[in-house]
Amino acid sequence: MATNVIPKLVSTFVVVFILVQQANAQNLTEGYYKKTCPSLEKIVYDVVYRYVHHVPGFAAALLRMHFHDCFVRGCDASVLIKSTPNNTAERDSIPNASLRGFEVIDAVKAAVEKKCRRTVSCADILALSTRDAVTVIGGPSWPVPLGRKDGRISVALEALLNLPPPFFNATQLIAAFAAKNLTVKDLVVLSGGHTIGISHCSSITTRIYNFTGIGDFDPALDPAYVRTLKRLCPPPKVNNTVEMDPKSSKSFDVNYYNTLVQNKGLFQSDAALLNNSETNAYVRSHVASSSASSFFKDFADSMVKMGKIEVLTGSAGEIRLKCSVINKN
Structure with missing residues (x-):
């Protein structure tokens, strides 16, 4: 009898958890700060534009940061919290070691606080800043429902357990996205964000130098591309960087999908x-298409979905005064 009760209890808990998360997501609205901080979106855009205009790479950095935040405890800005002597936070976890752009979010938060003190959450600022950064470099825009609260917990191990690593296969990726209520299509669409940005050589060293332990490279890679990568990533220079989307890493377009079918992912x-x-x-539908409009629409839709993952609303969470530090209540 007891063996039958436990699975039922677990199943009930999962259902209740999902319903709570869906309810929280529905509490987000585009006009959330209309009365309390009416100039919010202009403040955010102006600061983001200033940074991204001078350093376009911040667009990819913020997009990655937003993704890494939402996949761990939901979109609660926990990735922004700094470690303390008593706790190693998400941003110091191995998958987040190369995250950049914290200074952009800090600058946006400071500008918002001058106008609307303790009103706007860091989670909402990160969501808005990401949208605006992508838009500045010519990518799609999308509506950003607001009303998220900031989490008070950030644990490095949780980032390691929740963020899909670059060596996952299709089955593992689909499962990781499904765990966040994202579809197979969302997986391929959001992977298209790799059309911008760079990666450190350390993430691909094994793939191009010692894939199976005998000094070989991944046979799924184009041999000519491997030679290029080896030239850019000579041992032991693991901190060198390579473009995510060869020759198109500064343009938000569909070229990423072209690189995949050329075995240059x-x-x-x-x-x-x-x-x-x-x-x-x-992937092949976009290779065959001459327009990015379909991808842009799909990307916008998937970003809205991702931005609602396990959000905290209402009395849950807090509004941090500084994004990197939990409030002292």
Whole structure:
């Protein structure tokens, strides 16, 4: 009897958890700060534009940061919290070691606080800043429902457990996204964010130098591309960087999908999108298309969904005075 009760209890808990998260997501609204901080979106855009205009790479950095935040405890800005002597926070976890752009969020938060003190959460600022950064470099825009609260917990191990690593296969990626209520299509669409930005050589060293332990490279990679990567990433220079989307890493476009079918996906997780019928079909639909409009629309839709993952609203969470530090209540 007891063995039957436990699975039922677990199933009930999961259902209740999902319903709570869906209810929280529905509490987000585009006009949330209309009365309390009416100039919010202009303040955010002006600061983000200033940074991204001078350093376009901040767009990719903020997009990655937003993704890494939402996949760990939901979109609660926990990735922004600094470690303390008693706790190693998410931003110091191995998958987040190369995150950049914290200074942009700090600058936006400071500007918002001058106008609307303790009103706007860091989670909402990160969501808005990401949208605006992508827009500044010519990418799509999307509505950002607001009303998120900031989390008070940030644990490095949770980032390691929740963020899909660059060596995941298609089955693992699909499962990781499904755990966040994202579809297979969302997986391929959001992977398209790799059309901008760079990666450190340390993330691909094994793939190009010692894939199976005998000094070989991943056979899923184009040999000529491997030679290029080896030239850019000579041992032991693991801190060198390479473009995520060769020759198009500063433009938000559909070229990322072209690189995949040419076997030039930088990570194993990129190449894995060709190994599933549904993900492969989506990739090839954009290779065959001459327009980015369909991808832009899909990307906007998936970003709205991602921005609602496990959000805190209402009395849950807090509004941090500084994004890197939990309030002292």
